[in-house]
Amino acid sequence: MYDNNLEMTGLLLTAEIYNKIEELQVDDLFADLRKQYWDIKEKTVKRPIVVTINDLQELYDIKDPDKVIKTLPFLEFEEFGSTIRITVLDLAVKWIAKHEQGIDYIKSNPVLAYYYEKNHSLDVSYEESKQDNEPKEVSRQWADSLISQIGNQKDGEDLLKLVHVMVPEEIDQTIDKLVLNQDQKDEVNKMIKAIQFRDYLKRIGLLEIGKLLFVGPPGTGKTSTARAMSAKLELPILEVKLSMITDQYLGETAKNIDRVFDLAKKMNPCILFIDEFDFLAKTRSSDENAALKRAVNALLKAIDEISLIKHRVLLIAATNHPQLLDSAAWRRFDDIVDFPLPDTNMREAILKIVISEIEGSFDPEEIAAITDDYSGSDLRMVVREAVLNALMEERTILTQDDLIRAVGEFDKRTALKYVPIDNR
Ligand SMILES: Nc1ncnc2c1ncn2[C@@H]1O[C@H](COP(=O)(O)OP(=O)(O)OP(=O)(O)O)[C@@H](O)[C@H]1O
Ligand SMILES: [Mg+2]
Structure with a gap:
C-alpha cells in the first residue's frame, strides 16, 4: 500500500x-x-x-x-x-x-x-x-507465548490437550457471514460495548456481565457465533467440550475444570467457550454420586468466580439440551441467547450466503420454502451435496434443480436416520 x-x-x-x-x-x-x-x-x-x-x-x-x-x-x-x-x-x-x-x-x-x-x-x-491498531491478542504468537509458558508448568501439557486455543487471525468466520436475529445481534453488540467500557463498569461496580448461555438445536450457529465474536472482539478463544474434561475418574473432573478456568484467567483477555454444557447435568440424572456432585459444584463455583470485568474473560457456554440444566446452572448466566431453527426468511438469507460463491442461477426463496425444520448446518450440507453431485457430472455451474434434488436426498436420509431411544 x-x-x-x-x-x-x-x-x-x-x-x-x-x-x-x-x-x-x-x-x-x-x-x-x-x-x-x-x-x-x-x-x-x-x-x-x-x-x-x-x-x-x-x-x-x-x-x-x-x-x-x-x-x-x-x-x-x-x-x-x-x-x-x-x-x-x-x-x-x-x-x-x-x-x-x-x-x-x-x-x-x-x-x-x-x-x-x-x-x-x-x-x-x-x-x-x-x-x-490490531492488539497483540489477535496473533498466534501471543497465544503461543502463553501456551509455551503453560506447557512448561507441571501438568501443563495435559491441560493443553483439553483446550483448543484459536486466535482471531486464524478465524475465517465473520459475523456478517452469519444470519442472526435481532436478539442475537443485540447480544453481540452488548458484549462489544461491555468490553469497550470495562473500566467504567468496574468503577460503578457492575460486575455481573459477560456470562452467556447459547441455547439451541444442533447446527444453529452457536459455535460459529462464539468464534465470530472472537474475531470481532479481537480476543483469542479457548474452546473446551465438557465431555472432554470429564474424566472417567470423576475426582479429576473438578480439578480439570479449575485448571481450564485458571488457564482462561492467564490468557486474558479472552473468550472461554464451554461446549456441551449439559454434559455433567446429563451424567447426574443417570448416576448420582458424590464425586459427580463435586464436579458440578466445581463448575458452578468456577463460573461464579470468573468475571469479564475483573478477569477480562468472556464466558460463553452452549447447550442443545437446556431442559437438562437445573436452576442453579441457569442462574449463573446473565444472558440466555436463544438459537432457534431458522425461519423461512433466515433460511433464505443463509442460502444466499452459502451459494454466493457458486456459479449458476438459483431461487433461494423456493428452497427456503421446502426446507422447514432445516438448521443452518443442514442447509450447508444440502448445498455441498448439490455441488458434489454436479462435480460427478463434471459441472461447476449449478442449477436450481441441483439444489431441489439435494433437498430431496437430504429428506430421505433424515427419515432413515437412527433416532435415539430417549428422543422418540
Ligand atoms: N444462522 C446461521 N447463519 C449462517 N450459517 C449458519 C447459521 N447457523 C448455522 N450455520 C452454519 O452451519 C454450520 C454449523 O454451525 P455451528 O457449528 O455453529 O452450529 P452449532 O449451533 O454450534 O451446532 P452444535 O450444537 O451441533 O454444536 C456452520 O458452518 C455455520 O456456518
Ligand atoms: Mg457447536
Missing part, C-alpha cells in the same frame, strides 16, 4: 522512538513489526529493536536494500553492513511528514502518531490510531 522507502523509514523511525520512549507499549507497535520482533519467552517486543537488512527483505520484499538506503541521506549501515539505523532523527521525521502518503502512514502507526502529536504540528492523534 505504501511505497518501500516510506515503509522502511517508517519502520526505522518506529524502532528508534519505541526504543527511547518507555511509556510506549508493545500494543502500540504495528502488527507486522510486532510479529517480526516478538520474543516468545518474554511475551513482548524487547528493547532495543535492531533493524537488519534481513528484516527489510522479509517484511517488505525489498530486493536491493543497500541501494535504496543510499538514496535516503538519514539512513546508515552499521556493524559491517548488517544493521541499519537513522542518523539524523529530525531529517527522517520531516521526510515522512512531507511524503505524500506520510500522514496516512503516521495515522496507521500509533508509535509515530504519539511522536508527531507531541513534537510536530501534524493533525494526528495517538488515541485514534491506537484504536485502529
Whole structure:
C-alpha cells in the first residue's frame, strides 16, 4: 500500500522512538513489526529493536536494500553492513511528514502518531490510531507465548490437550457471514460495548456481565457465533467440550475444570467457550454420586468466580439440551441467547450466503420454502451435496434443480436416520 522507502523509514523511525520512549507499549507497535520482533519467552517486543537488512527483505520484499538506503541521506549501515539505523532523527521525521502518503502512514502507526502529536504540528492523534491498531491478542504468537509458558508448568501439557486455543487471525468466520436475529445481534453488540467500557463498569461496580448461555438445536450457529465474536472482539478463544474434561475418574473432573478456568484467567483477555454444557447435568440424572456432585459444584463455583470485568474473560457456554440444566446452572448466566431453527426468511438469507460463491442461477426463496425444520448446518450440507453431485457430472455451474434434488436426498436420509431411544 505504501511505497518501500516510506515503509522502511517508517519502520526505522518506529524502532528508534519505541526504543527511547518507555511509556510506549508493545500494543502500540504495528502488527507486522510486532510479529517480526516478538520474543516468545518474554511475551513482548524487547528493547532495543535492531533493524537488519534481513528484516527489510522479509517484511517488505525489498530486493536491493543497500541501494535504496543510499538514496535516503538519514539512513546508515552499521556493524559491517548488517544493521541499519537513522542518523539524523529530525531529517527522517520531516521526510515522512512531507511524503505524500506520510500522514496516512503516521495515522496507521500509533508509535509515530504519539511522536508527531507531541513534537510536530501534524493533525494526528495517538488515541485514534491506537484504536485502529490490531492488539497483540489477535496473533498466534501471543497465544503461543502463553501456551509455551503453560506447557512448561507441571501438568501443563495435559491441560493443553483439553483446550483448543484459536486466535482471531486464524478465524475465517465473520459475523456478517452469519444470519442472526435481532436478539442475537443485540447480544453481540452488548458484549462489544461491555468490553469497550470495562473500566467504567468496574468503577460503578457492575460486575455481573459477560456470562452467556447459547441455547439451541444442533447446527444453529452457536459455535460459529462464539468464534465470530472472537474475531470481532479481537480476543483469542479457548474452546473446551465438557465431555472432554470429564474424566472417567470423576475426582479429576473438578480439578480439570479449575485448571481450564485458571488457564482462561492467564490468557486474558479472552473468550472461554464451554461446549456441551449439559454434559455433567446429563451424567447426574443417570448416576448420582458424590464425586459427580463435586464436579458440578466445581463448575458452578468456577463460573461464579470468573468475571469479564475483573478477569477480562468472556464466558460463553452452549447447550442443545437446556431442559437438562437445573436452576442453579441457569442462574449463573446473565444472558440466555436463544438459537432457534431458522425461519423461512433466515433460511433464505443463509442460502444466499452459502451459494454466493457458486456459479449458476438459483431461487433461494423456493428452497427456503421446502426446507422447514432445516438448521443452518443442514442447509450447508444440502448445498455441498448439490455441488458434489454436479462435480460427478463434471459441472461447476449449478442449477436450481441441483439444489431441489439435494433437498430431496437430504429428506430421505433424515427419515432413515437412527433416532435415539430417549428422543422418540
Ligand atoms: N444462522 C446461521 N447463519 C449462517 N450459517 C449458519 C447459521 N447457523 C448455522 N450455520 C452454519 O452451519 C454450520 C454449523 O454451525 P455451528 O457449528 O455453529 O452450529 P452449532 O449451533 O454450534 O451446532 P452444535 O450444537 O451441533 O454444536 C456452520 O458452518 C455455520 O456456518
Ligand atoms: Mg457447536
